[in-house]
Amino acid sequence: MSQPRTPDQQFARYVKVAIALFLLLFGYFVVADLYMPMTPQARVYHQVTQITPQINGDIVEVSVRNNEQVKKGQLLMRIDARPFELAVQKAELNLAQVKLQNQQLDAEIAALKADLIAADAQLDEQQRLYARSNALLASKAISVQQSDEINANLATARAQVSAVEAKLQAAKIKRGAHGADNVALQQAKNALEAAQLNLSYTQVIAPHDGVVSNLQVTTGTYAKAGTAMTGLVANRLDLAADFREKSLYHVHVGKAALVSFDALPGKVFNAHVSEFAAGSSDGQLNANGALAQVETSNRWVRDAQRQRIHLQLDGSTKDAFAHLPSGARATVQIVPESGIRAFLAKGQIKLVSLMHYVY
Numbered sequence: 564m565s566q567p568r569t570p571d572q573q574f575a576r577y578v579k580v581a582i583a584l585f586l587l588l589f590g591y592f593v594v595a596d597l598y599m600p601m602t603p604q605a606r607v608y609h610q611v612t613q614i615t616p617q618i619n620g621d622i623v624e625v626s627v628r629n630n631e632q633v634k635k636g637q638l639l640m641r642i643d644a645r646p647f648e649l650a651v652q653k654a655e656l657n658l659a660q661v662k663l664q665n666q667q668l669d670a671e672i673a674a675l676k677a678d679l680i681a682a683d684a685q686l687d688e689q690q691r692l693y694a695r696s697n698a699l700l701a702s703k704a705i706s707v708q709q710s711d712e713i714n715a716n717l718a719t720a721r722a723q724v725s726a727v728e729a730k731l732q733a734a735k736i737k738r739g740a741h742g743a744d745n746v747a748l749q750q751a752k753n754a755l756e757a758a759q760l761n762l763s764y765t766q767v768i769a770p771h772d773g774v775v776s777n778l779q780v781t782t783g784t785y786a787k788a789g790t791a792m793t794g795l796v797a798n799r800l801d802l803a804a805d806f807r808e809k810s811l812y813h814v815h816v817g818k819a820a821l822v823s824f825d826a827l828p829g830k831v832f833n834a835h836v837s838e839f840a841a842g843s844s845d846g847q848l849n850a851n852g853a854l855a856q857v858e859t860s861n862r863w864v865r866d867a868q869r870q871r872i873h874l875q876l877d878g879s880t881k882d883a884f885a886h887l888p889s890g891a892r893a894t895v896q897i898v899p900e901s902g903i904r905a906f907l908a909k910g911q912i913k914l915v916s917l918m919h920y921v922y
Contacts, residue, residue, distance in 0.1 A: 599908040600810035600897050601915070604869065605822070607891040608801040612771065613791035614639060617764040620646065622784045622792075629778040633769045639793070640767045642786050647762040654755035661751040668738040675731040682727045686720040693717045773797045796889060802834065802876070804895040805869040811839075814897055820874055821912045825892040828919030831912050833877040834895070840871035 568576070595601075624641035627633055696713040739745045778793040786792060802822065806814070818836040845868065848855075874895060896912035898905050 595907070595911070596807070596810050598813060598901075599899050599904050599911070600806055600814070601894065601908070601911055602804050602806050602810070603892075603894045603915075604806075605802060605804035605893040605895045607824075607887045607889060607893060608803055609773075609889040610797035610799065610801070611776070611889065612773070612795045612797070614767060614769075614793045614795055615789060615791045616642060616767055616786040617788055618642060618647070618761055618786070619788050620765065620786055622780060622782060622786050625778075625780055625782060627775050627778070629775060631775050633773065633775060633795070635769055635771050637769045638766055639769055639775070640780060640786075642765040642767070644762060644765040647758065647765055650758040651755070651762050654751070654758040658748075658751040658755050661747045665738060665745065665748065668734060672731065672734045672738060675727060675734055679724070679727045679731060682720070682724040686717075686724050689713070689717040689720040767792070769795060771795070771797055800876070800887065802874045802893060802895070803840075803871050804874060804893075805871050807867040808870055809867070810897075811870060811872065813899070814872070819898040821896040821898055821909065822874065822876065823894045823896075823912055823916035823919065824887065825894075825919050826887060829916050831909075831916050834874045835877060836872055836897075837875040838873045840873065843868070843870060 620642040622640050623643050626638045626640060633639070693713055696710050739747060743749070773795040776794045776796050780792045784792075814836060816836055816838060820834045820836060822832045822834045823830065824832075894912065894915050896908050896915075898908045
């Protein structure tokens, strides 16, 4: 019959059991962190688009409410369109005026062409008269004075032709090309299109499906171009998880994962790794002209760097998570292919999902 253990022996046994359990758990966590990593550092993100007016003006209508679900192309708010309608009318009048000016220039060009024909005829007559006067002057049939007058008239006729040709060329340059290639016509059309575009900007519409957030606009608010008036949170969910670098050694795109959301305790959902982030802000160098900032640390074992991966939920249930707010917390478990490791990984995430009932 064995003798009962003394208190010192009993304590020593407890210490040995505790050390053995500690070593067993330590080894398990080291292996698990490498082959079936899990992180509570995961969040739900939604694309947030700032709704920014393109023009200045008073808001005369707000067509949505805060946190209202809207569709792409739906009217969010309307800016007073009267100044922009007047701008469109002014641009239309300017376009009509340019067309009239082109018609007037066409008529002027036609008149100058007729004047040029008349000037050419006058020049031809003076040239023939000059040729006859030379023969008459040689036979003393006309005086030198009459010959000089004929020469002067010829020079005047030539000058008249040159003047008309110059006016015709200037009119053609001012008229420019015909049809759509006319510069003045293009400028007027561009001004009209710009005015019409600004008029369309008086209706602020949703660029995509989503939920209106932080709407602080009422009728009478003055909208400023480039200043955000509200935000539009997209329905599409993006799940980002931050893992220690060594934990991602066996992880690749397409790797299976399990997700537990804090907002949905007790539930575990299937997902897969969709992409790896290019890096983190710690690895970004800013070209600001300053010297490099050297990291200083006296710690022998430094904090592990985390890298981000993105995940997509599998199956038809992924649309059910669109209601989760941006910033919602989640826990992500990477599932290995091995049967026993996969079993342990599922047990880990299931335990975490049940703990979400408590914290």
